[in-house]
Amino acid sequence: MGQRLAKALANSTVGFTELVLVDINQPTNPTEDSRVRCIQKDLFGPGEPESLISANTKLIFHLAAIVSSHAESDFELGYQINLDVTRRLLEACRSSSSSIRFIFSSSLAVYGGALPEVVDDTSVITPQSSYGTQKAMGELLVNDYSRKGYVDGLVLRLPTICVRPGKPNKAASSFVSSIIREPLQGDEAICPVPASLPLWLASPDTIIENLLHAAIFDISNLGNWRTLNLPGIGVTIQDMLDALLRHSDEQTLAKVRFEPNEAISRIVSSWPGKIDNSRTLDAGFNVDLNFDYFIEQFITNDLRKSV
Numbered sequence: 001m002g003q004r005l006a007k008a009l010a011n012s013t014v015g016f017t018e019l020v021l022v023d024i025n026q027p028t029n030p031t032e033d034s035r036v037r038c039i040q041k042d043l044f045g046p047g048e049p050e051s052l053i054s055a056n057t058k059l060i061f062h063l064a065a066i067v068s069s070h071a072e073s074d075f076e077l078g079y080q081i082n083l084d085v086t087r088r089l090l091e092a093c094r095s096s097s098s099s100i101r102f103i104f105s106s107s108l109a110v111y112g113g114a115l116p117e118v119v120d121d122t123s124v125i126t127p128q129s130s131y132g133t134q135k136a137m138g139e140l141l142v143n144d145y146s147r148k149g150y151v152d153g154l155v156l157r158l159p160t161i162c163v164r165p166g167k168p169n170k171a172a173s174s175f176v177s178s179i180i181r182e183p184l185q186g187d188e189a190i191c192p193v194p195a196s197l198p199l200w201l202a203s204p205d206t207i208i209e210n211l212l213h214a215a216i217f218d219i220s221n222l223g224n225w226r227t228l229n230l231p232g233i234g235v236t237i238q239d240m241l242d243a244l245l246r247h248s249d250e251q252t253l254a255k256v257r258f259e260p261n262e263a264i265s266r267i268v269s270s271w272p273g274k275i276d277n278s279r280t281l282d283a284g285f286n287v288d289l290n291f292d293y294f295i296e297q298f299i300t301n302d303l304r305k306s307v
Contacts, residue, residue: 001161001204002063003030008208010036014215016059022052023064043085053092059101059215062089068109068267070170071131082134090141094150102142102151103214105158106227108200110136112270120276121229128270129172139227146226154219156210159202159232160271162240163294165302172267176201179237180244180295183255184303192261195238198273202232202287203294205301210285217283231277231287240291247295 006021010033019036021027026040043049043064053060064081065071071078086104093100111119112128127133139155146153164177175192176199182189202210210230219226245253277287288294 001164001207002027002061004204004208005061005063005211006036007031008212009215012212014059014212018056020052043089044080049085049088050092050095053089053096053100055096055098057093057096057098057100059103060089060093061103061105061211061215062086063105065105065135066131067169067171067174068107068129068131069172069174069264071134072129072172072263072267073170075130078130078134082131083137086138087141090145090151094145099152101215102145102153103211104138104142104153104155106135106139106155107132108157108159108229108271108275109267110139110157111272115272118274118276119229119272121227121279122225129267132270143224143226147224152219153226154214154217154222155227156214157227157229158207159200159230159275161204161207162201163298163302164204165298172264175264176240179256180240181298183244183252184248184295184299186255188255188257190259191237191256192259192264193237193268194260194265195236195241195258197237197265197269198234199236199240199268200232200234200271200273200275201291201294202230203297205297206231206286206288210280213285221283228280228283228285229275229277231280231285232275233288233291234274235291243291243295246292247299 007030010031022039022041027038029036041048066078066081109132110125110127113126125136142153142155145151160173160176162176163180168174168178178189179191
């Protein structure tokens with residue numbers, strides 16, 4: 001998603017003189033734009049987050065994270081990256097004495113337990129995982145640093161993004177893309193949760209559109225709580241598989257096998273399946289029309305690159 005965002009920024013009306021891409025693995029420039037600079041960096045290293053921020057820094061998309069299942073299995077690493085690095089980046093922004101737009105990517109994992117039928121931006125957060133707890137702490141930090149005027153912060157809780165191109169990762173929700181992406185590429189996929197499980201999803205293109213909107217959006221209209229649930233749509237696993245069949249055939253659908261995984265199911269089923277989009281839609285953010293569009297988007301943009 002960082003690569004896709006960088007390409008979109010280079011082609012957008014968001015003005016900049018330099019765009020720096022930072023990752024623990026060497027990032028690549030997804031565009032021929034000479035303003036893009038790529039840096040390989042372990043953000044937990046001494047002085048590393050601080051070295052990225054200067055008086056010229058105007059906008060930060062903080063997308064770096066140890067994802068859900070990985071954060072659950074490696075407790076220390078999850079807190080180092082998801083909490084400590086976030087705090088250090090915010091501190092570096094505070095020390096720069098400039099008004100930096102700080103966009104923090106959070107997660108539906110901040111929710112959990114006994115949820116109302118529909119949640120909204122101010123629903124009580126009761127995370128049921130270390131990852132969700134770390135993201136919730138990050139949200140509070142961004143809001144507090146914004147309240148103090150140290151950053152111009154905005155927290156975006158991202159729906160589960162589907163269909164992600166590439167390979168599966170250690171996110172508990174990785175299967176959500178795999179059960180569509182792998183069969184379309186001719187490979188088998190495992191679904192570790194029941195077909196009836198409700199999910200809250202957004203497509204990659206819509207996420208990028210909304211991240212770009214967040215860069216120029218007038219945050220002052222939000223008041224004291226700068227946390228938004230980005231718009232998504234509610235579907236079940238069965239809805240997804242029905243759409244897969246509409247865009248392929250029975251042989252492709254048969255490549256999805258159900259193998260229950262209690263650990264993954266426990267994490268994913270604690271997330272909300274329905275969210276009130278009204279606040280973000282009123283603020284000019286976009287939402288997908290239906291899940292068929294997700295598959296069409298993957299086939300058009302990513303399928304040939306993946307096979």
